[in-house]
Amino acid sequence: MSIVSYLVKRFLRFDKEQPFIFLSALLAFSGIALGVMVLIIAMALMNGFDNEFKKKLTVMNYPLTIQSKFFGSVDAQLVDNLRTQFPDLAFSPYVTSAVLSRSGDQMEGGYLFGVDFAQEAKVNRILAEGLKHRVPGEFEVMIGKTLKEQFMLAEGDKLTYIFTQMEPGGLALTPKIKRFENVTTFDSGLSAYDKGFSYTTLSSLQKVLGVPENLYDGIHVHSENPEADIIRIAAALPETVAVRGWWEDNGNFFAALEMEKTALFIVLMLIILIAAINIISSLLMTVMNRRSEIALLISLGASKQEVKRVFLILGIVIGALGILTGTILGFLGMWILGTFEIISLPADVYPTSTLPLDLSVIDFFSIIIGAFVIVLLSSWYPAKKASEVDVLTVLRNE
16 A cells, blocks of 8 residues: 555544544535535526426427518418428418407507418417317417406407507598407416417408418428528528527527526535635644654655645545535435425426426536536645645654
């Protein structure tokens, strides 16, 4: 057994004469384990909630949306061409208008979409569920669950829509008003969309807005890989038409989530940093307590590099054991939170009652590498001080 491994094992033992050294090392181990565990669970929660929001926004915002830059740019011919060129994608043309929905004395702003429900069901699974009950016909509408509950509507009740488009009336311009019959509902799980979006047939809205049958405001596109497909579609579109991804419309939202995740990572990493201070104090106390032994070892032929390596390895062992324990506890905590309903989630927002957890490989290795770097830096200074012990002074005085 080498002198380095022997001394590391000896210094790790509990010393009855200096119990505070062992206690300080134990606190350092516990703090690092706690910090790693909390970081793993927190990053998994952040990723899980991010993924849930992305799923929701992808459904109601659509993976890709083709929009016209000029009126008449999106027509039936363009839709047919896209379906021919990209048979692996689903295309659903639509017409839309900003509206005020009114029922009795209550009013709510939003958007009314005119769609071909057979095609829209292929690009929007939420609407597909609502269409199983009934497919809206001429001047019939599908509204969100939140709006239905807010207006206390029943199936068959009339809902008045006030359009932003004006029409002449007497001596002034008045907004267009049309009543639609509520026949079915959809539930996306996000109240903002359930309250603000309504759907009717393509022909109904075209008649109200005076849009020709072969012209549309845009095309909803379903894609399993929108980041790659947006490039393919953009290359096939005329200059009068543009395509946008759902992430482009929600860039600020996800940028804020990413910044929040980064801030949380930095704050929780401070737990490990504070625990690392205990490693420094523990090793420094060991150095001060073992000064005579260190001086004797050096005088007997041990090199300063070997002494430095002893305390460096000692700090790394304490920190590595803490990181390993924290990793095990972190994954155990993830399994418990993901399996049992310890924290209940609102059923109208999330599709599951357990916490969404998703720890990415990048986040995991960032935690492990960050913690190890802190441990390594914390061990280096006491190891350096141990190698700089003045042998003559110590042996003369002690």
